[in-house]
Structure formats: C-alpha cells, structure tokens
Amino acid sequence: MATITVDGKEIYAKDGSVLIEELLANDINIPHFCYHPALGKDGNCRMCMVEIEGKKRPQIACDTPVSDGMIIRTKGENINRVKRQILELELINHPIDCPICDQAGECSLQNYYMDVGLYDSRLDTPKNKKRKHTDLGANVMLDQDRCVLCTRCVRFTKNITKTHELGVVVRNDHSYISTFPGTKLSNPYAMNVIDLCPVGALTSKDFRFKQRVWFLKPEVAICDGCSRGCSINVDHNREKYKDDIVYRYRPKYNKEVNGYFICDYGRLSYKKENDNRLKNAYIRGMESEFEYAILKLERLLKRYNSKTLLLISPNLSLEEIYRLKKLAQKIDAQINGFDENFDENFGDDFLRKSDKTPNRKSIELLNIKNTKEDLQEQIKNKEFVLFIGREDMQTVENLDFDGSIGVMTYKDFKEKNKPDIVVPIVSHTGRAGTFINCDGFVQFSSCEIKRDMQSVKILDFLEIILNDGVTECEKVWSSGLNKEEFLNSISLSMIKSKSIKIEIK
Amino acid sequence: MGIKIVPRYGNTLKDKLYLPAIFGGMKTTISHFTKNLRDTTNIKTQCYPEVGPIDITDRYRGVHRLTHREDDSVRCVACFMCSTACPAECIFIEATQRKDGVDEKMPKKFEIDLLECVFCGGCVEACPCDAIRMDTGIFTFIAQKREDFVLNKEQLLANKSLGEEK
Structure with a gap:
C-alpha cells in the first residue's frame, strides 16, 4: 500500500499501480484520450498531465507508477496552462462541427474544452482537410478531421479482436486512421470502436442522425x-x-x-x-379488443385446465418462469421449455455464445422439462398449447398436435389466423426481471420502458389467474422464489447492484 | 372571503351632482369628434385589416423562417439546438444525410407548431448557424384547421424577411 497526496487530499493506492487508474478510481477528474482501462496506456495524447512534486516537468498519469509519498497536483494555474496548450494543439485541425456531430454531448474533447480550454483560435492558416464521413464497414463511419489520433480503435483491433484492420497512416499532422486499401472493418465486435472513440471520429452508421444524445x-x-x-x-x-x-x-x-x-x-x-411488434390481440385470426382477448385467454386456460401445455420461451425472466410454473401447478397443466434457438456458428471464444437465449439456465434450475422427448411425452392428450414469449407453432405441428393454440408474444408473425388466440406481451426492455447466464451469473435487468402500444406483462396476466397480488419482481422473490435451493443466500437487492455467480451442478 | 369597503369618492356638491363630470367628458369627446371631422387624414386609428400596421420594427418577433445559403439551399444543419432550447417544445425536426456535398447533415422534416409556439425567440438565440430567424414581420396567421398551423420546412423556407418584402 502507498499513500499519495492528490490536491491536498490523502488517498491510498496500491504500490506500483498506474497513477491514472488510482485517480479515476477515486473520482478525480483526469482528462484523457488514449488511456482506456481495457486497452491500457499508449502515452500519445498527453492529456492526463499532472504535476508531481520533485519532478521538473508535468508527467502523464497513465504511465507513472504510484510510489509512496507522492504529492500530486491535478489543478492549478500551471497544469491548466499545460492542458490548454495540449488542447489547442489537438484542435488545430479539428473542424469544430459539433452541430452536425453525433458525438456532441458525450464527447471528451468537447467536455475538456469546456473545462480548461475556452481559448480563441490563433490559427490563420487553413486547416488540414482530410476525408469526412467515410464508411469503414461494419456500421462504423469515420471522420478523419475529427480524430485526435489516440489510437484506441487501432489498439482494439490489434489487442482485443486481433483482426488488425485499422492503422495510422501518413506522418505528422497529415496522419489519419484508415483501413488497408481495399479492405473493410469486419469483425463481430467492430462497433465497440464507436464507444471507444473519445471524439466524433468514429460514429455509428446505424444511429447516425437519429437523435441527439x-x-x-x-x-x-x-x-x-x-x-x-x-x-x-x-x-x-x-x-x-x-x-x-x-x-x-x-x-x-x-x-x-x-x-x-x-x-x-x-x-x-x-x-x-x-420494429415488427405485435400491436393487436387476435381471436381466430380476427383483430380483437385487447381486454376482451385477455379475459378470453384466461377463460381458455380455466376451461382446458389439465389439458393445457404451457410452452415457455427461454427468453422469459426467472420471475416469469417461476410464476408460470406456479400456474402449471395450480391448473395441473404441463410446462415445457424446449427451444431450438442454437446457432453453432454464432458462438466464439470472446463473448458470443451459441445458445441464443438469455435464460435457459433458469428453466433448467427450476426443474422444468426442456427436451424434445419430454415435449413429445407431455403433449399427448393435450387439447390446448399456450406459447409464451414465442410463436414457433411448427414445433408442435411437427409433433402432430391438432388442438387449440394460444400465443403470447411481442413479435409480429405471419400465421395469425392459426392460433385461437394471440395476445401481445411487452418486449424485453418493457419489463424488469432476473436472468441467469451461461456461467451461472444471476443478473437483474431493471429496464422498464412504458409504451403506448397495447401489451400485457406476463406477471400482470398471471396475477389475474393466480389472484395473489404478486405483480412485482420483489413480490415474486418474497413469495417463494428466494426459497429455491439454487438461489440460497442471494436476494434481489444484491443482484440489483452486481452480477452474482451461483454454483451449477 | 372578506369584503373590502371602498370609501365613496367625492364629498363636495359638485362631485355629488355628477353632471359637471359628465359634461366635462362630453366636451373632450365632442372636441375630438369635430377635430377629426374637419381633418380625416390625421386620425390615429387604422382601418385594420384593410390597412396593415406600419410600425413593425426589425426586432419584432414574427413567424419564423428558415434562411438560405448563398447557393439558395437550406442553411439549417439539423443540430436540434432550437428544439432543445424551445420551452414550448413546438419544433419537430428529423435529420437526414445531406447528399449534395455542401454539408453533412440537413433537416428532412422541420416543423413548427405556431399554436404551441410562445414566440420567445429562444430558437433564434440558440441557432449556431443563423438558420432560423423571426424577422418576417408576420404577426397574424389564419388557417382552417389546427394541422394547417404547423408550418413545414418548405413553408418556413418560403417565408421572407421583412426587408426583402418591402
């Protein structure tokens, strides 16, 4: 442990760690372009200058190891003058086209200029013009004029994806970021350079001009x-x-x-x-009143009772699956989570997984059957299959099922006249819920965007039938989910702040 | 609710009679009447709407207009500063890629709802490109339907400044 003094305040840091990391961890504002915690230091932007007592000149914080007793100044007339001068150099050829730049509002250069810059341009020669709005491929747009050459994007393709598509070409103030001639940026993680870029040089083609941030x-x-x-x-x-x-x-x-x-x-x-959202309820292919369809579905479930099969999607949240299991127990129906949404070509060794559903682990952990054999067995003598969170009706058609079908989904689909009833539900970002990932991390998705379009939350719908006043995630947890063995010692408030790993046998 | 009793004005006989005051007022009315009858050219009132106002200054905040560049194309770059500044939230913009090489961004849709606008001039202040102005001098607007009060991009571009019209 080392004790360092920053602007007169003592902070404790690990001996030998990088100074900028310790400063940022203590919420001390250090302007920086080239340093990024995932990519490390490069030392080219010189924005993170700090004054260190005993050193002749200001030092860059991203390449200075912490040692005990350091006295550091991040503010003050001297250091602000240095920052101003570096910013002035960065902005010599910058087009200052913030009004048309998508980065404006979340741009480091803009923020630092407002913090320490605020000078008038002393330039009377024309600015170096480079290429603007160049399509790099993979939905990334490059504006070479706005670039500060921090090389975060170059280091991302070099160190993280190891695809080496980007590089800096030409010398001194004519240098710019580019792909090799005739090639394009193409890797499954390419759009991360948009977030990495501290300025508006790399912007998203998909988000381009859609909205100001x-x-x-x-x-x-x-x-x-x-x-x-x-x-x-x-x-x-x-x-x-x-x-x-x-x-x-x-x-x-x-x-x-x-x-x-x-x-x-x-x-x-x-x-x-x-896009492509289911906007109306349908009864036998006819557009129906939303409230009526919900009551009708409730009646159908009550009528078919034990002759019902609930075919649930692994896209549902843990709370929804838990409540659906409860519903199956109450009306003595069968429940199955068979889903074939695998893509062997999708997975890789970084982030992507071949299982393209977010919550298959929850179905397994709640002991809900999810194999095709189980589904074949369970569908026998059933008269009503309710698809929840999915609309792949061919799954049961292939099993020679010819009874009634109900569909609860948020996606629009073609054969709406096939099921007896179709009810729109809220989409993924419309309701909060818990998800268990492939490695057993229990995570909470708190996003609950309210929309005008007619749709019902599954928890709200199940409350109508189960009639126990449980519509919130908190209540689902306290009503018995927290007693599940695999969730022992985990509470909802814990996973709200961070992902917690559980042991999976 | 309390009642405030206001003391009656005028205690003298002259005030209590009322008639001197009535005749005093009539004297003013009749003197103006005869003066205007003798010289009709100097009457201060205007025959609106046949005769328009002549005292609208350059600073008067009238209906908005979108300005043009030197090559007569739209100056606006759809930066949304005006709609950010607008307290009535009556400016509706949709941006698009500009293809003619003059600039990168331009408004595909630019609408101002005049019924919602409070004519504060915030949009003009906020504009970094001098693309929106309120110097048309148009102080009155008439339409049949509510929808017609929403000016679109073409209408805003067609509006001229007060000086140009003269």
Missing part, C-alpha cells in the same frame, strides 16, 4: 441476444406526440460478464424492441 434516457438492462447476458445501457426517448423508442444499446461495464464490450449482434438487437 442529450435527449436520450439511459436504462440498465441485460442483453437478450445470447446466453452471455452482457450488461447494457438502453438509450430510449419519447418524442412529443410519439411512442417511446429505443435508439441504441451501449455496453455497460461489468467486470464479471462482458467487461467493456458487447458484440455487434447484441448491439443491433435493439431493433426488435421497435
């Missing part, structure tokens, strides 16, 4: 693209006279699960929250 409201959720269950920020906004729209997913730092990154598939999976 200061309008967006971030919510925390778990990605439902695969069984990794990466932590994400869901950026959404409700414009005046319009419905709430999810504009993008961003990775959220989670030490245990995904680190700083998510894959492009997961990042773009926000689209299913907005």
Whole structure:
C-alpha cells in the first residue's frame, strides 16, 4: 500500500499501480484520450498531465507508477496552462462541427474544452482537410478531421479482436486512421470502436442522425441476444406526440460478464424492441379488443385446465418462469421449455455464445422439462398449447398436435389466423426481471420502458389467474422464489447492484 | 372571503351632482369628434385589416423562417439546438444525410407548431448557424384547421424577411 497526496487530499493506492487508474478510481477528474482501462496506456495524447512534486516537468498519469509519498497536483494555474496548450494543439485541425456531430454531448474533447480550454483560435492558416464521413464497414463511419489520433480503435483491433484492420497512416499532422486499401472493418465486435472513440471520429452508421444524445434516457438492462447476458445501457426517448423508442444499446461495464464490450449482434438487437411488434390481440385470426382477448385467454386456460401445455420461451425472466410454473401447478397443466434457438456458428471464444437465449439456465434450475422427448411425452392428450414469449407453432405441428393454440408474444408473425388466440406481451426492455447466464451469473435487468402500444406483462396476466397480488419482481422473490435451493443466500437487492455467480451442478 | 369597503369618492356638491363630470367628458369627446371631422387624414386609428400596421420594427418577433445559403439551399444543419432550447417544445425536426456535398447533415422534416409556439425567440438565440430567424414581420396567421398551423420546412423556407418584402 502507498499513500499519495492528490490536491491536498490523502488517498491510498496500491504500490506500483498506474497513477491514472488510482485517480479515476477515486473520482478525480483526469482528462484523457488514449488511456482506456481495457486497452491500457499508449502515452500519445498527453492529456492526463499532472504535476508531481520533485519532478521538473508535468508527467502523464497513465504511465507513472504510484510510489509512496507522492504529492500530486491535478489543478492549478500551471497544469491548466499545460492542458490548454495540449488542447489547442489537438484542435488545430479539428473542424469544430459539433452541430452536425453525433458525438456532441458525450464527447471528451468537447467536455475538456469546456473545462480548461475556452481559448480563441490563433490559427490563420487553413486547416488540414482530410476525408469526412467515410464508411469503414461494419456500421462504423469515420471522420478523419475529427480524430485526435489516440489510437484506441487501432489498439482494439490489434489487442482485443486481433483482426488488425485499422492503422495510422501518413506522418505528422497529415496522419489519419484508415483501413488497408481495399479492405473493410469486419469483425463481430467492430462497433465497440464507436464507444471507444473519445471524439466524433468514429460514429455509428446505424444511429447516425437519429437523435441527439442529450435527449436520450439511459436504462440498465441485460442483453437478450445470447446466453452471455452482457450488461447494457438502453438509450430510449419519447418524442412529443410519439411512442417511446429505443435508439441504441451501449455496453455497460461489468467486470464479471462482458467487461467493456458487447458484440455487434447484441448491439443491433435493439431493433426488435421497435420494429415488427405485435400491436393487436387476435381471436381466430380476427383483430380483437385487447381486454376482451385477455379475459378470453384466461377463460381458455380455466376451461382446458389439465389439458393445457404451457410452452415457455427461454427468453422469459426467472420471475416469469417461476410464476408460470406456479400456474402449471395450480391448473395441473404441463410446462415445457424446449427451444431450438442454437446457432453453432454464432458462438466464439470472446463473448458470443451459441445458445441464443438469455435464460435457459433458469428453466433448467427450476426443474422444468426442456427436451424434445419430454415435449413429445407431455403433449399427448393435450387439447390446448399456450406459447409464451414465442410463436414457433411448427414445433408442435411437427409433433402432430391438432388442438387449440394460444400465443403470447411481442413479435409480429405471419400465421395469425392459426392460433385461437394471440395476445401481445411487452418486449424485453418493457419489463424488469432476473436472468441467469451461461456461467451461472444471476443478473437483474431493471429496464422498464412504458409504451403506448397495447401489451400485457406476463406477471400482470398471471396475477389475474393466480389472484395473489404478486405483480412485482420483489413480490415474486418474497413469495417463494428466494426459497429455491439454487438461489440460497442471494436476494434481489444484491443482484440489483452486481452480477452474482451461483454454483451449477 | 372578506369584503373590502371602498370609501365613496367625492364629498363636495359638485362631485355629488355628477353632471359637471359628465359634461366635462362630453366636451373632450365632442372636441375630438369635430377635430377629426374637419381633418380625416390625421386620425390615429387604422382601418385594420384593410390597412396593415406600419410600425413593425426589425426586432419584432414574427413567424419564423428558415434562411438560405448563398447557393439558395437550406442553411439549417439539423443540430436540434432550437428544439432543445424551445420551452414550448413546438419544433419537430428529423435529420437526414445531406447528399449534395455542401454539408453533412440537413433537416428532412422541420416543423413548427405556431399554436404551441410562445414566440420567445429562444430558437433564434440558440441557432449556431443563423438558420432560423423571426424577422418576417408576420404577426397574424389564419388557417382552417389546427394541422394547417404547423408550418413545414418548405413553408418556413418560403417565408421572407421583412426587408426583402418591402
């Protein structure tokens, strides 16, 4: 342990650790471009200068090891002058086109300029012009003018994905980021460079000009693209006279699960929250009143009772699966979680998993049958199959089932005249819930975006039948879920703040 | 609710009679009447709407307009500063890629709901490109339906400044 003094305040740090890490961990504002915790130091931007007592010149914090008794100043006239001068150099060729830059509002360069810059340009020669709005491939747009050459993106493709697509070409103030001639940026994690880029040089083609970032409201959720269950920020906004729209997913730092990154598939999976949504309830293919359809479905379940099979999706949350199991017990129905959503080509050794459902572990841990053989056995003599969170009706058609079908889903699908009843439910970001990932991490997705479109939460629907007033995740936990063996010593409040690993036999 | 009793004005006989005050008022009315009858050119009132106001200054905040660049294309870059600043939230913008090489971004849709607008001029202050102004001098707008009060991009671009019209 080392004790260092920063701006007159003592902090404790690990001896030999990198100074900038300790400063950032103690919420001390250190401007930096090239340093990133996932990529380490590079020492090229010189923004993180601090004054260290005993050293002649200011030192960069990202390449200075901590030693006991260091006295450091991060503020003051001297150091601010240094920062101003570095910023002035960074901005010599910067186009300052913040009004049309998608990064404006979350741009480090903009923030640092407002903090310490605020000078008038002394430049009277024309700026170096490079290429603007260049499509790098993989939904990444490059603006070479705005680049500060921190090489975070270059180091990402070099060290993390090891695909080496990007590089810095040409010397001195003409240098710019580029792919090799004739090649494109193409790897399943390429869009992470958009978040890594501290300025507006790399922006998302998908999010381009859709919304200014200061309008967006971030919510925390778990990605439902695969069984990794990466932590994400869901950026959404409700414009005046319009419905709430999810504009993008961003990775959220989670030490245990995904680190700083998510894959492009997961990042773009926000689209299913907005597009192709089931907007109406249908009874025998006819559009129906929403409330009537819900009552009708309730009556159907009561009528068929033990002749019912609940076919649940591994996309549902732990709370929903637990309550559905309760429903199956109450009406003496069968419940099955068979789902074939595997893609062997999807998985890799970084984040992506071949199992493209976020919560298959919960079905297994709650001892719900989920094999095809079980489904064949359970469907015998059944007259009503209710699909919950899914609409793959061919699964039971292949098993020669010819009874009634009910579907509860959020996706629009073609054969709406086939089922007896179709009820729209809320999508993944519309309800909170717990998910257990492939490695047994129990995680809570707290994002609950309220939308205008007609849809019912599964927990609300089940409360109508089970009639015990349990509609919130908290109540599901206290009503018996917390007594499940695999969740011993875990409470909902614990997983709200971090992912907790459970032992899986 | 309390009642406030206001003391009656005027205690003298002249005040209590009322008639001197009535005749005093009539004297003013009749003197103006005869003066205006003798010289109709100097009457201060205007025959609105046949005659429009002549005292609208350059600073008057009228209906908005979108300004043009030198090449007559739209100046606005759809940065959303005006709709961010707008207290009435009556500016509806949709941005799109600009393809003619002049700039990168332009508004696909730019609408101002005049019925919601409070004519504060915040959008003009906020605009970093001098793309929106309220110098048209238009102080009155008439339409049949509510929807017609929502000015679209083309209408806003067609509005001229007060000086241009003269």
